[in-house]
Amino acid sequence: MKIGDLVKTKSEYVHSLGGRMNSEMVSRYVGHQWGIVLNVYEGDRPMIDVYLNTGIMSEQSPAGKYEVISSA
Numbered sequence: 305m306k307i308g309d310l311v312k313t314k315s316e317y318v319h320s321l322g323g324r325m326n327s328e329m330v331s332r333y334v335g336h337q338w339g340i341v342l343n344v345y346e347g348d349r350p351m352i353d354v355y356l357n358t359g360i361m362s363e364q365s366p367a368g369k370y371e372v373i374s375s376a
Contacts, residue, residue, distance in 0.1 A: 305344060305367055308376025311354060312338040313369060338373065 305311070313336050339356035350367040 305341060305350070305352060305370070305372060306376060307341055307344060309341045309372050310338065310374040310376075311341055311352075311370040312336050312373050314371050 337356050337358060339354040339362070341352050341354055342361075343353035344367070345351040345364065351364040352367045352370065354362050354365060354370065356362055
């Protein structure tokens with residue numbers, strides 16, 4: 305994982321959707337959030353800073369919680 309990679313959460317939870325929903329509600333119900341890696345912290349427990357599609361900046365999240373969709 306490196307800066308600029310597009311990542312998504314590894315959650316397996318899926319729920320059927322109905323009606324119009326914003327991206328925050330969709331990511332909550334579908335179980336996947338995606339975002340762009342802004343910083344990578346190497347070490348015993350690799351961590352990343354990621355800007356999510358919900359508009360939330362997630363700082364020092366465990367890198368194992370995300371998988372790369374598209375590499376920069």
